[in-house]
Amino acid sequence: MDNKTLLEIPVSEISPNPHNPRLIFSQEELDELKGSIKKVGILVPLTVYKNSKSFPKTQYVLLDGERRWRCVKELNKPTVKANVIDEPEDVTQNILFMFNIHHYRREWELFPTALKLEQLIKATGTDQESVLSNFTGVSRQMIRRCKTLLWFPPKYRNILMERDGKISTDFFIEIYPIVRRMSYEDEYQFPVGVEKLTDGLIEKFIAGNALTDVKEFREIRKALAFWEEKNDLVTFKEQLESFLKNPSIDLNIFTVVTKDERNINALMKYSAAVLSILENSTADAFSDVYVTEQLKRLSDKIKYVLEELE
Secondary structure: OOOOEEEEEEHHHEEOOOOOOOOOOOHHHHHHHHHHHHHHOOOOOEEEEEOOOOOOOOOEEEEEOHHHHHHHHHOOOOEEEEEEEOOOOOHHHHHHHHHHHHOOOOOOOHHHHHHHHHHHHHHHOOOOHHHHHHHHOOOHHHHHHHHHHHHOOHHHHHHHHOOOOOOOHHHHHHHHHHHHHHOOOHHHOOOHHHHHHHHHHHHHHHHOOOOOOHHHHHHHHHHHHHHHHOOOHHHHHHHHHHHHHOOOOOHHHHOOOOHHHHHHHHHHHHHHHHHHHHHOOOHHHHOOHHHHHHHHHHHHHHHHHHHHHO
């Protein structure tokens, strides 16, 4: 960038960036920062660009430092130090600047991030996680979670924007495999059928009788996989309808011994044996090329599973 000037700028001549993916600010954190500013001032200048657009109407727009700007504004400070850099070429570059400046420092709330990713997906014409991750610096795992939230009908966006609400982003991420699979069935097709099923699961969760934690939706996912493997989705649909319509029915209706559970039991049995061998042997004992290759494959798969779980 050509324009790199440190100036003392009137606070009133700076506007927040309309493309900032960070839309939620904790008042408690702002109050804490205000206390620090009162004592020692602004230690790190803001980063702004000179505005050539009709909106916002101020002379400068923020790229970095909205929390600091909000604090000095509330403290009625007349001016603030800011580095002035070149204006982004377009909306896409503006959003990318915001991602790359801010996200490494502290992750934003998930759904506001998803909304800005949605704009990037439209602007770039791709939703490939690897490409978006390279553009933004956001992990592929977080991008995948954002795309999951964006899949749901728009009616749920107000719920997703609520901070500390009863229905969290984790709620939608946990029910996604169920709702997405059922959306291929006639009675649950997108968007009306998806809304019907999602609303039912929200109502059941808020009631608090059958579910107390969003992770408990995994029991329903197990049952779905079990009945699908048996080519008997009709039975699962009957269970699901009974669960949604009858307040007294809990998750026990979905109890099955799944293939996954049998695999997990086997995993626990054999992993104990593997751990014992590894703990009681030297590294030289595994120097055979074939054994080394198997251990690497095992390590890679374990890392992948742990990343998915996180």
